[in-house]
Amino acid sequence: MKFNALFSSEPKLLKIWLLYFLFSSSIAALVQLLIIPHFFPGWNSTFGLLNNGDSPTFHLLAVNLAGKIQTLGWSAWVLWPSGQGTSGIAGAIYALTTPSPLVLIPLNAALHATSGILVISILELFIKNRSITFWGGTLFVALPSAMIWYAQIHKDTYTIPGSLMFIWGWAMLARLDTWRSRKILAAVCLVFFGAGMIWLMRPYQVEILQLLAGLSALGLLALYIFWLARKKWNFLAFLIACAVTLGLVAILTPFVKNTPLTNQTLSDLRPVPGKPLISDWQPETWLPAFFENKVRSISEDRENYINVGGMSGIDVDVHFRNFRDVIMYMPRALQIGFLAPFPNIWFGSGSAPETTFMRKEIVFEMLAIYLGLAALLVLFWRFYRDPSFWLVVYLCACMIVSYALVVVNIGTLVRFRFGFLILLVSVGVSGFADWYLPERENLQDLLRKITRSMREINTPEPVYDSANHIHPALEELKSVFRYRFLIFQLVQRDILTRYKRSVLGVAWTMLNPLGMMIILSLVFSSIFASATPAYPVFLLGGLLGWNFFAQGTNASMYSMVWGGSLLHRIFIPRSTFVFSAIVTALVNLALSLVPLLLVTVIMQVPIRWSILFLPVPMLLLACFSLGLGLMLSTLAIYYPDVVEMYQIILTGWFYLTPVIYPIKIIPSYLLFIVQLNPMYYLINLYRLPLYDGRMPTAGEFLPAVAYALGYLILGWIIFTSKSDEFAYHI
């Protein structure tokens, strides 16, 4: 891979900056001079500015200001004409040159190129390869939706580099484990100038940033104490760092205090003070007043955006009336902030032909963003030890969420969040490339080995070669297949020995859940009877599924910890114990279907054909339990007290899963917690064919399959990657 074919050696930042500058200025010139006036004359308002946007207004304000300056002199200049900082700067430039947006192109392009360089610098905190970070920065610069500000007139041209500086500065402070005074100075300057640039355009954003900075500072102080404790720092360094960090939060206060709030009429705005938009706000008494006010002003901003309207509104019927509304909306805001526009509106039409066009274009961008975010998730595993990585992700995520709480217009949201979201995407993409490119040889080699071993799966003569290491996950699969008779024998042993010395024998498997059912039905049926007819059937269905899961995961841990002594003595595929534990539980589950059917008949719940579907949810439940059992037994080998810990978790988990109560009783704002719980889907799927007497819908079926297979694969990989060490630890 010749990534740096573009450059003779490692590309210098200055060269990259020039490249980005040339790129953005030529694109901007093309858009303003050629594309909009000649190809899309219908979209043109003046000088190649889109008529359905804020740019013409910013331009007119600037032209007015320039006119005033020329007649009244420079004393007429104001930074925020009608509250718009971008027009203040543009007006000054117009007054010095000529009132055409073309003269702004060099400035806009320079700022945009600087953003690209800042992205590269942030990436290089984690990735040392310039030829990879270069492509991360290029992604940031070249994404077409950025044209809306660097090829037009907007505030984002200034706020994006400002935000990036701010983030870089804080990330630097999390990188001080080797002390350098120069770094501290640089970090202070970056945060200060970054905040300043944002303040010029969107002063209220500094307010949010100060809040976030305060929280980052707390995290950093904890980190500094940690470094001090680890003797990486001396006490003086610690004091200086603490003072600097707290100082950086305080330094933002003058910016926050001097907000030029005037009457604003654009969509890039802030509610008018003194005119509360929410008359029926319900304050929380326990919240500090300043915090309550912030939450309230966020809610008012949201009302404002809802009033502005537009075609691409999302959740416009959601209004915040108290602190709890805001908190409950957080998960949804997270979803919107990171993933909107969702595929369902990709192909709709916007409020004007140009916005419809933008919707089509954003499809490609969204696909890239989804991929980049997926890569970012993988990177947590690579960078989780790096505090600066956490800081960058935290700042970006918080900013994205706070915008998603306020801005209901997706078109505007895409612009506002761009710097933060695309920074994360660039981190994801470059981090993944940085990991993948060197690994490519290894991965291809692994693939070859996999295909080879698939062919060899039934070789008769066992040859053991410790160096012929196909991937452990596959090796284990092969040997488990060879030892399938052992699994059968172990299951037989467990079932036989469980009942050998008891009078009722196998009947206990059926009596045990029946007894539980009778007790719980007596206690709860009056409470849940209205929501669930035939409550005992409902209960027993869930209970059997849950018992299977609890029994299977528990037994897999026990069998590894106590049965593991065999692993010292003879070679056995290590996962056979876990397999046999789950299969044993599965046999018990199948046996307990008898009492379940009995109760169903007695309670006169009609039995339908859907009952034939029952083996599928049982199998999925088994896959899920196997996956979790593998993870738990890996942990339990290293730390036996995990077994005890798990009992507590299991109890809590039981009550969080709708087993003894129906899902209907959960208030809608808590539903998302239940929906994160894999057991909810699996138990529900198990209960459907019998109790509800119907097949599951795709929405009920697919999450269960995804959870079951996901846990199985993850558990298998974790288990097999450690299983060679088990014999050293038991």
Add this chain to the structure above:
Amino acid sequence: MNLPTISNILANPLSSSDPDPVIQLMGVSVRYRVPRERLGTFKEYMIRWVQRRVLYDEFLALKDVNLEVRRGEVFGLVGSNGAGKSTLLKVVARILRPTLGRVIVNGKVAPLLELGAGFHPELTGRENIYLYGALLGFDRSEMDRKYEQIVDFAELHQFIDAPLRTYSSGMTARLGFSVATANEPGILIVDEILSVGDEAFQQKSSAKIREFKEKGTTILMVSHNSSAIQANCQRAAWLDHGIIRGIGTPDEVLKEYRENRVVERAV
């Protein structure tokens, strides 16, 4: 776990003099990482980890061991306690994967390490035969074929349907030996046995092992009893603190071993 590198393998080339090695150990090292204090619980571990105080002692149970055992050979291992004999057997039996180096084993290994480890007291003798057979990696049809022979050899016809908890320790050991030797293994690993059951059964088991030897089974055995090594083995190796100090005929190796042990004691 480190995989051997190419240079690692090249440094220990296969000796060309050997026509048919069944077991090859090339530069094998096994490193145990022992926490200096026993950290039994997750909670303790987390506390120590935060304090950066999980200290490990590294302990090499085998150091760069090179060894070849030929087909049909009876190979003995001698050495004092803790010399690494059992670790070496475990590496061959696939229980431990070497930290460094490479092991190649050509053929099915039947370990006679601690007989009857997989038995369950509540199950009958018959059920235990099948369970133990499965643990050793046999499938149902193989066990069906060998079942009569196993019971015959163990001389347990009357008790075969009684639970194992009613057996004497001698009976249990006999059953274990019978199952482990029922299928003719390519490689037999013998760790301090030949003292199973009463005297009659001991003779029987020795005869069985001799029979295997004649049929061409490779046998790897460990014993403190040097006369057993001298009587049975064609070659032997002396292992001391994880290092092979000598390979040769049993007489040579045992002579050297005895002399040095005396010196060690004198020191």
